[in-house]
Every structure is written in C-alpha cells, then in structure tokens.
Amino acid sequence: MAPRKIIIDTDPGQDDAVAILLALASPEDIDLLGITAVAGNVPLPLTEKNARIVCELAGRPDVRVFAGCDAPLARKLVTAEHVHGKTGLDGPQLDAPTMPLQDQHAVDFIIETLRSEPAGTVTLVPVGPLTNIATAFQRAPDIIGRVQEIVLMGGAYFEVGNITPTAEFNIYVDPEAAKIVFGAGAPLVVMPLDVTHKALTTKPRIDAFRALGTKVGDMVAAWTDFFERFDMEKYGSEGAPLHDPCTIAYLVRPELFAGRLINVEIETGSDLTLGMTVADWWRITDRPKNALFMKDIDAAGFYALLADRLARL
Ligand code: BDR
Numbered sequence: 025m026a027p028r029k030i031i032i033d034t035d036p037g038q039d040d041a042v043a044i045l046l047a048l049a050s051p052e053d054i055d056l057l058g059i060t061a062v063a064g065n066v067p068l069p070l071t072e073k074n075a076r077i078v079c080e081l082a083g084r085p086d087v088r089v090f091a092g093c094d095a096p097l098a099r100k101l102v103t104a105e106h107v108h109g110k111t112g113l114d115g116p117q118l119d120a121p122t123m124p125l126q127d128q129h130a131v132d133f134i135i136e137t138l139r140s141e142p143a144g145t146v147t148l149v150p151v152g153p154l155t156n157i158a159t160a161f162q163r164a165p166d167i168i169g170r171v172q173e174i175v176l177m178g179g180a181y182f183e184v185g186n187i188t189p190t191a192e193f194n195i196y197v198d199p200e201a202a203k204i205v206f207g208a209g210a211p212l213v214v215m216p217l218d219v220t221h222k223a224l225t226t227k228p229r230i231d232a233f234r235a236l237g238t239k240v241g242d243m244v245a246a247w248t249d250f251f252e253r254f255d256m257e258k259y260g261s262e263g264a265p266l267h268d269p270c271t272i273a274y275l276v277r278p279e280l281f282a283g284r285l286i287n288v289e290i291e292t293g294s295d296l297t298l299g300m301t302v303a304d305w306w307r308i309t310d311r312p313k314n315a316l317f318m319k320d321i322d323a324a325g326f327y328a329l330l331a332d333r334l335a336r337l
C-alpha cells in the first residue's frame with residue numbers, strides 16, 4: 025500500500041517531537057507533506073522553531089514547516105511550560121535551526137493541500153490545540169469532505185482531565201476550535217488520556233532509546249527523562265505518558281489500539297468543565313457517532329515500534 029499522506033499539526037513539546045520523529049522514521053507507511061505549528065505548549069515562535077529543530081535532528085531539513093495561529097479562536101492562550109519547560113523542548117540544549125520556515129501561513133497550506141491532492145487521500149494529525157484545523161475548516165468548508173481522516177491526540181473520558189479536573193490540555197486551550205473539528209463530520213480517531221496514560225515511559229523503555237546509541241536515541245531518552253518528572257510526581261506513576269506519538273503509531277500499526285465509535289461533544293459553556301470531552305462511551309444517547317474514541321493500547325508493542333523505528337534515524 026502507498027504511504028499515507030499526512031500533515032502533522034503540532035505545538036512541540038517533547039512528545040510532539042517524538043511523534044514527528046516516528047513519522048519521519050516510517051517512510052514506508054507515512055508521507056509527511058508538511059508540519060503546521062500552532063500555539064499551545066509554548067507560544068507560536070517557539071513551537072515553529074521547535075518543529076524545525078526536530079526535523080534537523082532527524083536529518084530532514086527538507087521538510088516544510090509552516091507557522092499557523094498564534095492564539096485560540098476566542099480565548100487567551102494557556103501554555104504548559106510547567107510540563108515542557110521554558111522552551112517547550114527543555115532537556116539538552118539544541119542548536120537553533122538553520123532550515124527555513126515556509127512563508128505561507130499554516131492554514132493556507134492546509135487548505136491548499138486538501139484542495140490540490142485527490143479527495144480522501146490526506147490525513148490530518150493534530151497533536152496540539154485545534155486552532156489551525158478549525159480555522160481552515162471555517163475558512164474553506166469545501167475541504168472537510170476531502171479529508172481522509174483526522175487522527176488527533178486530545179480529550180479524555182475515564183481519565184477526565186490533566187489541565188483542569190475535567191479537561192485535557194489540547195482541547196481545553198481552544199474548546200471552540202475543538203467543537204468545530206468534532207462537529208465537522210470528517211472521520212475522526214481520538215487518542216485521549218485514557219490511551220496515553222497507559223503508554224508510560226518506564227526506565228527500561230527509556231533505556232532502550234538510549235541503547236540505540238544515536239543522537240536521536242539519546243535525545244528522546246533525555247526528553248522523556250525531562251518531562252517525566254512532572255507526571256511522575258503528579259500521578260505517582262512509574263513513568264510519564266508519551267501522548268502524541270500514539271497518533272502516528274495508530275497510522276503505522278492500528279492493531280495496537282482498541283476503542284469504540286461513539287458520540288463525543290465538547291463543553292464550551294461551563295466554567296467548571298470547560299473543554300471537557302463528553303464521550304458517550306456507554307452509548308446512552310442517540311446523538312450521532314462522530315469519533316472512534318480509543319481506550320486501550322498495547323503499550324509494549326507501542327514502545328517496541330518506537331525503538332525499532334527511531335533506530336533508523
Ligand atoms: C497534550 O498536551 C501537551 O502538553 C502534549 O504535547 C499533548 O499533546 C497532552 O494533554
């Protein structure tokens with residue numbers, strides 16, 4: 025089968041970085057058309073820069089990186105330096121990138137790509153707040169029917185929330201954008217905290233990255249060491265969730281994941297539960313099923329895939 029054409033929409037973020045690396049390490053499965061940066065974990069000037077740093081780390085300065093929206097649709101930006109550090113990619117110091125940022129706005133790139141590629145052949149992989157994708161859908165509704173699939177990291181049901189008691193970070197930062205994307209009607213696969221909190225970076229798993237003996241392996245080990253401190257303290261778990269690469273792993277090995285096709289709505293009205301993904305897991309309502317909402321992951325298989333693929337870079 026031909027590799028799947030994808031656009032990664034991202035706010036790197038150490039786990040975003042690993043998602044980008046996994047995609048670049050999987051050319052037989054994934055054709056990365058471009059990376060679109062959005063404000064999220066840190067402000068836009070850092071996320072677009074971090075995306076380029078990651079491409080250069082992978083030896084791929086040819087990848088096109090676009091800067092997109094610098095603020096959510098209707099709210100002030102909330103960032104997550106407390107998890108990812110001041111730069112968003114804290115850990116070992118990395119050189120400033122020399123590869124260029126593309127002139128085109130990320131939203132225009134998304135619209136143009138979906139219009140120019142054959143309908144149903146481009147998959148969107150958002151792993152940050154959904155501002156760029158929602159803006160593209162609002163500005164060019166004709167592209168929605170051309171999307172092959174949206175495979176995103178965001179939301180939670182059984183795990184409820186990480187940035188508030190009831191909301192996951194990516195959805196919370198721009199709930200209005202999430203509402204547009206979840207309501208758009210494009211095929212949607214969701215990797216919520218219910219999955220990613222089962223994909224923990226244990227010591228043997230980090231050691232396996234370090235044992236690759238490559239710059240990429242060392243960097244991924246150091247990144248996961250860095251952001252793991254925060255989550256281990258918070259959850260008392262043996263490691264931290266590696267959220268965003270679950271999306272790429274799904275495209276490469278969908279059988280690693282299990283979930284249900286259900287209705288998922290986004291809360292935008294309540295202060296208390298703002299950004300909650302109200303997932304009808306038990307199919308209590310007859311609201312239309314709009315998302316394949318994942319719940320389980322073969323974590324050992326996921327980490328084996330990561331180590332195996334990252335060894336190529
Ligand atoms: C999500 O929020 C970000 O901090 C991570 O990069 C991930 O995309 C997890 O809630």
Ligand code: CA
Nearest residue numbers: 037040151152
């Ligand atoms: Ca992210």
